[in-house]
Amino acid sequence: MSSVRLGTIALDTPDPRGLAAFYGTLLGWEVEDSSDEEWVTISGGSGGARLSFQLAADHVPPTWPAGPVPQQAHVDLHVSDYAGTEPQVLALGGRLLEDETDHPSWRVYADPSGHPFCLCLEG
Structure with missing residues (x-):
């Protein structure tokens, strides 16, 4: 069996950057450079933990x-x-x-x- 690891947890939102700022500030994490207006990822926790925020205009x-x-x-x-x-x-x-x-x-x-x-x- 191959190994499996968690990459990220993604939340739908009409405002990916705004929600990333909310959680990033609480956790002291930074927005990753690969982020864009439709998909924003923050990271900085131990073990490579990440949260992502996906544009969902109809959320x-x-x-x-x-x-x-x-x-x-x-x-x-x-x-x-x-x-x-x-x-x-x-x-x-x-x-x-x-x-x-x-x-x-x-x-x-x-x-x-x-x-x-x-x-x-x-x-």
Whole structure:
């Protein structure tokens, strides 16, 4: 059997550069030179981790937690505390969808294109 490795995870968005800036700022990652207006990739994490953002002019954000447009994927970002990260998420255009009331170790947010993602407490 040949080896398999993850290349990237891609999210649809009407604004690939804008969504790349959102996640790039949160993660401290840079836009790769091979990016263009329809496909933008950021990288900089350990192990060659990458996120890509693909132009989808007709993108409809998922509804949370239920509704006519289900989420199809989400990203978990591990943080040491919420206080140091949540203000940055909100300032960059993210929004809180669900706090830790029902699950004390994570909070659910939407990125500027409406994709759910979680801030998960480490340890």
